Ligand SMILES: [Zn+2]
């Protein structure tokens with residue numbers, strides 16, 4: 392088993408790893424997009440579009456290695472999407488590496504800001520119909536979340552009965568016969584405390600929302616506020632904003648045992664909300680997209696087995712792991 396965790400959430404394949412302070416990298420290979428680069432694990436080198444949430448080392452350390460490996464294995468130059476205020480520093484980093492290595496690694500550093508859509512690339516070519524939309528979050532300077540959005544053209548209802556030639560005729564006359572439909576597929580919040588991004592409709596309507604939840608200990612509330620991270624007590628507000636999408640929790644610390652985290656969530660959330668929740672780092676759970684739909688009780692959903700929900704206190708005692 393590789394180090395990265397494979398999941399299928401609401402029919403979307405996700406491959407990633409996320410521990411606070413250590414490494415965060417989450418790819419959706421079918422869409423050729425990766426959120427943060429972590430330490431640039433081998434499995435994500437072939438992904439053409441990397442969206443960096445912010446400059447902290449656990450999310451961004453692998454930028455130079457990713458771009459260099461793309462050259463080394465003969466892929467088209469990679470592309471880093473990052474807040475405009477950080478793009479120049481990343482370019483300088485690549486310049487310094489060129490000096491150290493004695494040759495440059497080609498790659499595109501694409502600076503973006505809040506709500507500035509970027510069309511994804513396939514190799515060096517634009518990939519029609521798929522964009523990422525960056526949005527401001529509440530963490531370090533230049534911190535962004537991203538939503539992957541599918542854009543399609545659809546015939547307007549009033550032209551549904553027309554024949555092909557009639558539609559061509561209308562188009563020639565300059566009539567707009569299509570409207571654009573946006574389907575938000577995946578949102579990645581990066582690191583953030585609660586913030587106004589939860590009011591954005593494309594975030595609220597995403598099929599899958601990868602949300603950081605760094606702290607689970609009641610005593611860590613002040614640390615969450617100081618570091619601008621989400622504490623488990625903030626989660627009900629997240630669920631309220633995101634009406635129906637599947638929520639995948641990321642960026643736990645090594646101090647938090649998954650069983651403990653699950654039992655805390657089981658007390659905090661409704662059965663319906665539990666059923667649409669999983670932990671990225673949970674290797675044992677069925678992912679939400681793989682659940683049998685008929686007859687499945689909501690409490691048996693996502694990362695939570697019925698047994699775990701019945702008797703969290705009887706579970707194996709939490710294992711204390713070394714801190715990051
Ligand atoms: Zn982090």
Ligand SMILES: [Zn+2]
Pocket residue numbers: 445447530531582
């Ligand atoms: Zn951070």
